[in-house]
Amino acid sequence: MSPFTTMRLFLLLASLAIVGCQQVPVTGRSQFILVDEGEVAALSATEFAKMKKLPADPRLPKLREIGLKIVAAARRDDKAGVLPPASRWEFAVIDDKSPNAFAMPGGKIGFHTGMFAFAPTDDDLAVIMGHEVAHVICRHGSERVSQSMGVAIAAAVADEATRDSSAKTRGTWMAAVGLGAQFGILLPFSRSHESESDRLGLIFMARAGYNPEAAPAFWTRFGKGNGGKTPEFFSTHPADATRVAQLRKWMPEAKAQMPKKP
Ligand SMILES: [Zn+2]
Structure with missing residues (x-):
């Protein structure tokens, strides 16, 4: 990966809503979360809305x-x-x-x-x-989404590093991030x-x-x-x-x- 590509990756990460380390309650484990909890909640709500619910179920x-x-x-x-x-x-x-x-x-x-x-x-x-x-x-959902976004970003960077098409770069990355987020919810x-x-x-x-x-x-x-x-x-x-x-x-x-x- 060229230094230029690395820098662009850094800028992309910095542009994401939240980049940071959080701590899990009770266990105190550190976790790396790249997404805003509210955005993941919105994605989840879309998936939840598609499910076949039984609102009159007596249980x-x-x-x-x-x-x-x-x-x-x-x-x-x-x-x-x-x-x-x-x-x-x-x-x-x-x-x-x-x-x-x-x-x-x-x-x-x-x-x-x-x-x-x-x-x-x-x-x-x-x-x-x-x-x-x-x-x-x-926040396991957000962590899982962050992990699969990380994988998607790495794949996009690897792809971009082999070509010289900077105009499309951001679009490719954003698509990868979107895919990572979508996929992460379902894992x-x-x-x-x-x-x-x-x-x-x-x-x-x-x-x-x-x-x-x-x-x-x-x-x-x-x-x-x-x-x-x-x-x-x-x-x-x-x-x-x-x-x-x-x-x-x-x-x-x-x-x-x-x-x-x-
Ligand atoms: Zn479980």
């Missing part, structure tokens, strides 16, 4: 109730003000038989109809909700994101008054084979012995935050 009020309790419990760790106000959160039952649940930046949470069979109690729902809200407070989370969400989710559910012991039980149940075919949620959220062992390790930290019984 929706319960989901919303548990979700908002978890969000309220999570706010104590939201030093950076990432979590939207309660009125901005949107919970939806998604008409899809595959067992899956997800959270998007900006506070959009979706539960597939196929997920409910795997989460019969409020504590089970709180396990999933705690985990998903943790993805939001940790599964990394293993370290999953661990972080497990730990914070455990704390949030305990703080909200749910039994954190439901978490290792939930993951153990699904770790024991599902007739050979791994449902989508569990292929992107592997329920192996490591995951359950980590939850056990973090259990005292979570239990210490449970509300005191009168």
Whole structure:
């Protein structure tokens, strides 16, 4: 890469809304985020709007109730003000038989109809909700978008470095950034994101008054084979012995935050 190309890359990065290092709550891990949380939230809202929702599903009020309790419990760790106000959160039952649940930046949470069979109690729902809200407070969506933008920018730079077409340069880069952002939203989370969400989710559910012991039980149940075919949620959220062992390790930290019984 020529020094000139490097400088142009630097200028492009500097022109992006936010370039910087942020810290994940509780774990304190540093993360590099290239995008504005609001822009990622807007992209997410577009994706969320396309999904087939069931607004009259009788399980929706319960989901919303548990979700908002978890969000309220999570706010104590939201030093950076990432979590939207309660009125901005949107919970939806998604008409899809595959067992899956997800959270998007900006506070959009979706539960597939196929997920409910795997989460019969409020504590089970709180396990999933705690985990998903943790993805939001940790800005995993923005981090993932930033990572895939980084890959897209590198590819565009490599491409430009072999040609001398400076007029098109900015357009090429901006297209790459857009692709990276779009693609990033749809990628599964990394293993370290999953661990972080497990730990914070455990704390949030305990703080909200749910039994954190439901978490290792939930993951153990699904770790024991599902007739050979791994449902989508569990292929992107592997329920192996490591995951359950980590939850056990973090259990005292979570239990210490449970509300005191009168
Ligand atoms: Zn997850």
